[in-house]
Amino acid sequence: MGAEVGRFVQSIHESHGVTFHLGETVTSIAGRTVTLSGGGTVDADFVVIGVGVRPATAIAERSGLAVDRGITVNEFLETSTPGIFAAGDVARWPDPHTGERIRVEHWVVAERQGQVAARNMLGRRERFDAVPFFWSQHYDVTIRYVGHAERWEAVTVSGSLDAHDAAVRFMRGGKTLAVATVSRDRENLQAELELEQATASQ
Numbered sequence: 001m002g003a004e005v006g007r008f009v010q011s012i013h014e015s016h017g018v019t020f021h022l023g024e025t026v027t028s029i030a031g032r033t034v035t036l037s038g039g040g041t042v043d044a045d046f047v048v049i050g051v052g053v054r055p056a057t058a059i060a061e062r063s064g065l066a067v068d069r070g071i072t073v074n075e076f077l078e079t080s081t082p083g084i085f086a087a088g089d090v091a092r093w094p095d096p097h098t099g100e101r102i103r104v105e106h107w108v109v110a111e112r113q114g115q116v117a118a119r120n121m122l123g124r125r126e127r128f129d130a131v132p133f134f135w136s137q138h139y140d141v142t143i144r145y146v147g148h149a150e151r152w153e154a155v156t157v158s159g160s161l162d163a164h165d166a167a168v169r170f171m172r173g174g175k176t177l178a179v180a181t182v183s184r185d186r187e188n189l190q191a192e193l194e195l196e197q198a199t200a201s202q
């Protein structure tokens, strides 16, 4: 979510006593001692490892479907083989806002894509253009994010993140691709509506 929101999230956690070891990785865990790549050690009684996930595309590759860090689908969620559809975490579909294919790991996207893919299997030819969203809770602060911006040219912050009252817009090519808000739920819903309308007018 960029440097501004990143620093904000870091500061929330630091204000609750969390220490960040940025730029370091864990080289070993022995008993209660975690050794960092910088040579330091951390005493730990509980370790959470965030390693990410990868889409399981082997079966699609073996079947000859186009695969690019996920199963490539068109706006109807149809794969490179007509009549075969993909939906959910595994599908990389064309984002109507940028024209670039994106893959989103979120259960609401998976659910909505499943519904659209099912209708398209029945011949509806319905475009998948739902606007992705998520929220992320940090102590008493909730960040609500709507849209999808992997790259942007400009970030504008209205209000103040430090005051827990802000809207952060991620812009590219003069368009808003995504908006993150703190304590501005109404503005977030308006941003979602604007993104939906921008898709509908294309």
Ligand SMILES: Cc1cc2nc3c(=O)[nH]c(=O)nc-3n(C[C@H](O)[C@H](O)[C@H](O)COP(=O)(O)OP(=O)(O)OC[C@H]3O[C@@H](n4cnc5c(N)ncnc54)[C@H](O)[C@@H]3O)c2cc1C
Pocket: 053, 056, 059, 087, 088, 089, 090, 104, 105, 106, 107, 108, 110
């Ligand atoms: C730790 C974690 C936390 C998450 N937290 C959130 C959250 O808070 N909010 C949120 O919105 N989303 C969250 N997600 C993401 C959410 O779980 C996924 O977006 C959602 O489950 C995607 O649904 P799906 O049906 O596309 O894929 P999946 O739920 O992954 O289902 C795919 C299924 O296909 C099966 N499969 C794979 N290959 C084959 C094969 N060759 N043959 C047969 N079966 C096969 C798999 O075993 C699996 O059961 C989280 C995910 C993880 C891992």
